[in-house]
Amino acid sequence: MLRVDVEKQLGEFSLQASFIGEGRVIGLFGASGAGKTSLVNMIAGLLRPDRGTIVLDGETVDDTAAGIHVPAWRRRIGYVFQDARLFPHLNVAQNLDYGRKMNGLAPDPAQHTRVIDLLDIGTLLGRRPGKLSGGERQRVALGRALLAKPRLLLLDEPLGALDEGRKLEILPYLVRLRDEANVPMVYVSHDAAELRQLATQIVMLKQGRVTSLGGVKVLS
Numbered sequence: 296m297l298r299v300d301v302e303k304q305l306g307e308f309s310l311q312a313s314f315i316g317e318g319r320v321i322g323l324f325g326a327s328g329a330g331k332t333s334l335v336n337m338i339a340g341l342l343r344p345d346r347g348t349i350v351l352d353g354e355t356v357d358d359t360a361a362g363i364h365v366p367a368w369r370r371r372i373g374y375v376f377q378d379a380r381l382f383p384h385l386n387v388a389q390n391l392d393y394g395r396k397m398n399g400l401a402p403d404p405a406q407h408t409r410v411i412d413l414l415d416i417g418t419l420l421g422r423r424p425g426k427l428s429g430g431e432r433q434r435v436a437l438g439r440a441l442l443a444k445p446r447l448l449l450l451d452e453p454l455g456a457l458d459e460g461r462k463l464e465i466l467p468y469l470v471r472l473r474d475e476a477n478v479p480m481v482y483v484s485h486d487a488a489e490l491r492q493l494a495t496q497i498v499m500l501k502q503g504r505v506t507s508l509g510g511v512k513v514l515s
């Protein structure tokens with residue numbers, strides 16, 4: 296469970312968001328500039344709230360009044376961006392292993408196989424990111440994030456840079472992730488159709504404020 300109650304001033308823009316996120320996929324929906332990325336950056340620990348609290352699975356990761364700010368690298372939160380941000384000089388297998396190593400986790404061959412099968416990336420392991428399609432790159436980025444065993448996965452418009460055809464190709468993998476990976480997700484999108492397929496709960500943001508909260512019905 297994720298509890299967020301934060302305020303942040305960014306230049307002229309003020310963000311004030313409060314919600315309790317439950318379920319497998321919290322869809323963060325809003326137009327461009329609504330504050331979605333700023334909010335996920337705060338959850339990730341990359342941006343510090345001016346005021347407020349963030350609690351993940353009962354652990355307070357931010358509490359400005361108490362002076363608590365758990366650094367990003369200690370939150371065990373995975374982050375997948377619109378552009379996959381793979382390391383270009385490493386092949387897919389090395390990219391996949393990176394998150395696990397950085398987090399000091401022992402190899403887990405069973406999980407490794409499960410994630411590779413789930414995302415269907417077994418044939419790509421020897422390739423460098425430059426030799427992958429945009430959709431393949433995103434699948435590898437998802438795999439890399441999952442293999443670091445996060446307790447929450449943040450996905451910021453992971454299909455945003457893909458054309459319609461590629462989006463349709465990746466969506467089934469995200470549905471599988473939701474149903475089989477057992478990691479809760481915050482999924483950022485400005486695309487209501489995408490969220491209808493994936494989200495189990497919607498947090499709607501408008502101009503830095505949460506305007507609706509509920510099931511996917513709030514999108515209609």
Ligand SMILES: Nc1ncnc2c1ncn2[C@@H]1O[C@H](COP(=O)(O)OP(=O)(O)OP(=O)(O)O)[C@@H](O)[C@H]1O
Nearest residue numbers: 305306307308325326327328329330331332333334
């Ligand atoms: N460091 C900053 N300084 C000043 N303004 C900022 C800063 N970061 C973000 N903003 C402003 O805050 C607002 C929200 O930005 P944010 O990136 O969170 O929105 P978003 O909903 O993710 O938009 P998009 O879908 O276009 O990525 C925007 O108006 C942006 O210009």
